Amino acid sequence: MTMQVLETKGAECWACHSARTGVKLLCGECGKVQATTSANYFEVFGLSLQLHIDLSKLEQEFYRLSRRLHPDLFARASTNEQQWSLENTSLLNDAYRTLKDPIRRTMYLLKLEGAEFAEEDRDRSNPSRVPVDLLEEAFELNMQLEEMRMATKAGEDDPQLRSDLEQARTQFEGLLNEADQRLEKLWSDWDSALASKQDEGKAAAKKSMIALLDRRRYLQNLVRDVREALGA
């Protein structure tokens, strides 16, 4: 483990001195790797803040940029270029990992737009608020899950309980699926509001997405717990 000092940014390409526009990781003129600047993940791929993304194009662009930025190509370059290649490639990788996953992509965009989320996934004992319409079913399910865990611990198998849980799993997986479909529709709302520069439409889509992601996270935790209890 070693320490590194971060580099600062420059206004022009260090190699060919042409002006640097945007947040390119490579110089548009001479193709040399540039000192790291703060770019958001969409900018890394030259994308606007849109939520519908063509994943095969994203992969193509990821491969194309990797072929020019990866540290393997800089083993014989100057220390500066090695450092920039390392930092820019990590930015590229972080960006690709986030954008290719629909949920991470949505959350990242909402955070850029000022939304705040609880540190999800960090603490399983503190699940997010229970959506009101799910209160009753979720409560019952949690009771059943507890029974199932006790039974499993004792080495017993209760077929009735198992079939109840299987049923609950189907139900909640269905709800999760439904949430995903609604999310995709909200993406379209966001993207069209973005294209036509309608701030109100954007704000409405943003608000709905934040609420939906909360609900979705809750559903996902339930589905995960049921699957675990069923040993699936």
Add this chain to the structure above:
Amino acid sequence: MAEERVIGIDLGTTNSLVAFMQGDAPVVIPGMDGDNLVPSVVALDLLPGEGGRPTLTVGNTARKSLITTPDRAIYSVKRLMGRGLEDVQGELKLFPFRLADDIGPGEVIRIRLGEMEFTPPEISAYILRQLKRNAERYFGTEVKKAVITVPAYFNDAQRQATKDAGRMAGLEVLRLVNEPTAAALAYGLDRKKEGTIAVYDLGGGTFDVSILKLKDGIFEVIATNGDTHLGGDDIDNLLSAIAIDEITNELGVNLREHPDLVQQLRKSVIEAKIALSSTESATIDLELPEGKLYQRAIPRDVFEELIASVIARTKGPCLQAIKDADVTPEQIDEVVLVGGSTRIPAVRTLVDHIFALSARGKKAHTELNPDEVVALGAAVQANILSGGSEATENMLLLDVTPLSLGIEALGGVVSKIIQRNSTIPASATDHYTTGVDGQTNVAIHVLQGEREMAKDCRSLARFDLKGIPPMAAGLPRIEVKFLIDANGILHVSAREQRSGKQAEIEVKPTYGLTDDQVEMMILDSFDNAEADLQARQLVEARVEAETILTAVEKAPSNPAWKLLTADEVVRIELTRQHLATAKAGDDLAEIHKATTELDEATRRFAELMMDDAVSSALTGSTMENASEKLGEEVTAPHPMAPAEFK
């Protein structure tokens, strides 16, 4: 100028190899004994070498010492790399590792060989140096750069220890490459295939499984998993333990009292294990004291029953990797087998079952020698790093970090900041603040692993962020950036955002060596190496020549100079000039010759000077202090005494 050679090294638990790219194909470089495999065994010679330096042998020679002087030899040191005393308790029961008695918690392990102590990276450095020399002998030039492979599932400390070993051996480690990924590179070289492949790598001491996507020359690792303490060694230990019990119970010989016999037994067990890959039965033989003989026939079905639990441990990591890659076994187009232990038919059956191969009319790939394929892949990566060639054009490896990186949060839980299977280089930024007014330090504990609690994960290091400007509690905003580089090694930087001040970080690596310690352990490159020996002789000859030349320059001021004849003075001047010229050149023999000439030309002067010193010393002195003076000036090494050459 010729392209600088970069070699590819497979630093294995049982065997190590060095390879390079010859034209468009990677080849393994054999050692002096003609073997491609250098056993990863290091032994300390009974007698020290020249100048009292300890002499360590590596490979087949050292392997003999395992039986003749078991307390001076070590094998499977890779199991100790980057680990602490509390990590290796299990290993200590199974391996004849003799550790120093005074290793503190969190300290690097030290292994005793005879009367000396070595850290695991030092032992590995001796193996690496042997491979470096094998390559240098082969090329006839010095080699300074290398790519070294590590198990994909190695953590940060184990990777850093491997890199340190390279530095100690005088190698700049351009890249650490994961072993299964290296194997994929070697296979991918001549088939230019596309699709999803799995690499199953069961070696001497480690198990890895990686799932890769191949497309347009890009080798993108999607998921990896493994067990850094699972391999052929475990099978050997299991069979040895059974034999030792039988010998104690049935023949009344306690083998634990005979370390040499334990090693003999292990040798016999390994031979039987290897034989069982191609025969239906094999025998373990061991001659015991008092003419007793242990003979144990093992039919293959018994062998397979015995080892079933060991090889079954590879299944879990395979299933996890398949799950993490978000594929089904049926979506995996090809499976590649790597590591000597994949020669065992039962292992092949298990792999076939996990990936549903024969059900799909497929067979695992074994075309490349499973002992050599990782080294061949390392050579391919070495070629890519040194600029590539036609054969490797367009090839690019995108690997992942095998373990999640986390920070200890309140209550000892782990907050994950970089998930496992993230493509590397990867980074994460986290923010910290103070809890008390005026607080200037913040401690951060970095961990690696998948468990929820810090105590169940691997501690990588504790950082102390220092020099935070004193502010009210909660006001400072310290941004810490964690970056995992392409070797899978973590780098950390920090900045206090309100003041813009770069925060100072103090790292306490767990079970790691500091830079200074590594520097101290850099192997003395002089002992034994042929090329080094010549360079050293040249340096020594020049020093010798310089000493004489300096003395001759001062000679005219000595009273004895006046006693020389004119001829003698001319001869001294001519031979002096000859030596000065020779010394500037690289011809060792010429320097020796000129030194001898000057030495002979000045012999009478030296004698005169001695006489003079003796007579002046005796004049007006007591005998006692005269002899003291003699001691200083006459019998002390004389710059003009005859030069000695070995």
